């Protein structure tokens with residue numbers, strides 16, 4: 001039961017953080033409109049009344065004293081408060097000057113996916129129609145791009161989950177690869193525990209003994225970066241032990257014989273040798289997964305943030321396909337989407353090569369259709385640009401000279417930060433929209449005060465593919481504006497205002513529905529009223545009388561012939577691995593108390609008290625070879641940079657690997673050290689594996 005206190009009302013919305021998008025009510029003072037607290041939503045089927053520490057405290061960011069309340073213009077190296085007119089004058093003058101001197105593509109857009117669908121859709125249109133630039137990409141490139149690539153290769157459509165979470169309690173086996181669910185998507189665990197109470201088995205593949213590994217039936221403690229070897233070994237095991245659902249594969253999959261031949265050499269011995277996992281554990285995992293009548297394969301950034309992330313996703317998905325698990329009740333594959341709207345935000349045209357509805361910019365029919373919706377001539381549509389990290393290369397090359405960054409903090413979250421910081425410094429003109437002063441804002445010439453997540457309405461799409469409503473909790477604080485209003489105002493200044501006639505977020509939603517119609521991610525049948533009535537609607541939903549699609553691929557896959565593909569993968573080692581000079585492997589990740597770059601969660605007292613600073617997890621055996629104890633200062637050094645962190649000794653990590661969480665900036669940012677080696681298809685950097693030196697520093 002939710003508590004309604006006298007003088008307060010509850011406004012129903014969703015958590016602003018991870019892809020679970022847990023249902024919550026924000027408690028608001030009826031008279032003043034001030035935000036007072038939070039109540040979980042017991043009726044919302046995804047979180048069923050549960051919230052994690054981030055969700056419980058999310059309301060504290062809304063009226064936080066650190067909010068940016070006016071536009072800021074940097075003069076003589078210092079930010080000064082400005083009016084919207086003054087800020088827009090500076091932006092207009094600089095964008096026009098730079099485009100006049102260097103062409104339209106000299107101005108770029110870097111978006112983010114912690115925004116509503118309406119805003120994410122508009123970022124793509126803003127870049128291509130208001131600014132006319134081909135250079136647009138977004139922070140999802142560092143998050144979901146390898147999952148997208150792997151799903152496209154195998155299933156033909158990138159929807160992060162093929163089944164709804166409400167079916168988890170009926171699952172027999174969860175195979176969890178590179179996904180620290182208990183810390184990164186904590187409210188998922190209740191569904192898994194319910195299944196476990198009924199006898200479900202859990203297999204965890206992770207270099208660390210993450211919380212879920214402690215209760216797993218098997219923990220496959222692989223070396224970072226060897227997922228492809230593990231998956232190929234298990235694929236071969238499924239074939240050799242006759243665990244393949246041959247009727248399903250014959251009817252619904254292509255390329256089985258080729259896949260089978262390609263994994264033949266991946267014996268348990270070879271797999272064990274490459275991954276470092278004991279043969280007995282591989283056998284046990286293979287038999288559990290092979291015998292399970294209803295299994296779900298869950299993976300996340302541990303698998304995806306590698307220079308072969310697409311291969312990893314393709315291979316793990318192929319395991320599910322060989323078992324005939326995709327398109328059936330309480331079975332399937334899913335990636336644990338990190339960002340709140342990581343699913344919706346990647347479908348609507350923020351990617352360098354995509355238009356709304358997952359249409360391809362290289363497809364003339366797609367360009368013609370979307371141009372028609374936008375009211376421009378197809379010849380005006382810019383060509384595909386480059387991926388997020390490659391935009392920094394374009395800055396270094398002098399091609400990109402200005403950037404508008406929205407809802408993202410690459411000064412913390414991108415790899416090889418010294419290069420990223422240098423790139424920001426090289427920009428001729430830099431605009432950032434945010435609601436807190438992020439590390440990226442500090443490089444800006446103009447900072448624009450965006451509304452928080454609770455000051456505008458719209459929709460997001462959660463990690464299941466369920467489209468949900470975000471409601472306005474209070475009026476915008478200070479002079480802050482919704483991101484869509486900011487883009488509209490800049491479009492007007494650029495002489496393109498007629499293409500942005502919106503008065504409300506709902507106006508954008510109605511155009512967006514048409515823009516997605518007929519695309520793979522078709523939202524055209526979804527209305528805000530249906531979302532309210534049905535606890536969200538799953539895309540694809542091509543008409544208002546269509547029920548939506550909680551279970552994907554029941555009859556056909558998203559490929560041209562309707563069959564899933566089983567790609568052949570050639571094993572590649574990580575872009576960089578331990579050697580004599582850099583003898584240890586560094587992997588990075590998250591803690592339960594922080595979200596992404598920590599720009600919001602580091603400001604919440606409870607969360608920052610619980611997790612104040614980064615640390616390095618080291619196995620006691622490895623620590624002893626450096627004379628390290630918990631609390632000692634350690635210098636970590638890779639080929640890109642160095643940082644100092646405190647040692648935390650734990651047996652819950654391999655003794656050849658160290659782990660550092662990434663939620664802090666500047667000298668505390670572990671991404672100063674990470675490797676920007678990119679996946680050839682998804683252009684995902686290799687956050688999860690690089691080679692590092694350790695040095696104990698004297699106590700001072």
Ligand code: SF4
Pocket residue numbers: 015016017018019020021022047050051052053054055056184185186187188
């Ligand atoms: Fe739910 Fe994620 Fe928010 Fe936690 S951070 S309450 S799991 S949406």
